[in-house]
Amino acid sequence: MRTQRRSILVFACVLALLGSPGGCTHAPPTLSPAGTAAFHALQVGRTLDIVRDVANDANQQTPKLVSNATLLKIVTWHEAAVRTIVAVPSGWRPTVLAGLDQLQREIPAAEWSRIAIYVALLKTVIAEVP
DSSP states (O other), X not given: OHXXXXXXXXXXXXXXXXXXXXXXXXXXXXXXXXXXXXXXHHHHHHHHHHHHHHHHHHHHSSSOSSOHHHHHHHHHHHHHHHHHHHHOTTTOHHHHHHHHHHHHHHSOHHHHHHHHHHHHHHHHHHHHOO
C-alpha cells in the first residue's frame, strides 16, 4: 500500500510539473538548437530514471514485486536508451520507443503492471518533445 501511495504521489507531481508554465514541454527561448535538444533529452532522461528507480524499489520489497531478472532487463534497457539519446540527439525517439515495446514483450505481465503507469508517463514526455 505504501508503494502504491508513493507511486500515485510521484505520478501526480510529475504531471503537475508537465502542465506548469515552467514544466518540461518548453525549453527556454534563449537556447540554441543544440541546447534545446539537450534540454529535452534531459527531461526524457529524468523520466527514464523514474521508470528504473520504481523497478528498483519494487525489487527491494519483501516479497519482491519485480524479480531480479526483470530488474536487470529494465536497467539494461535504461542504459541503452540513455546511450541512444546521447549518441543520436535528433533521432533517438523511434529507437527508444522500439526498445520500450521490446521490453514490454520480455517482462511478465504481472511485473509490467507494476511499472506501466510510469511507462505511460515516459511515453507522454517523449510525445511532448518537439
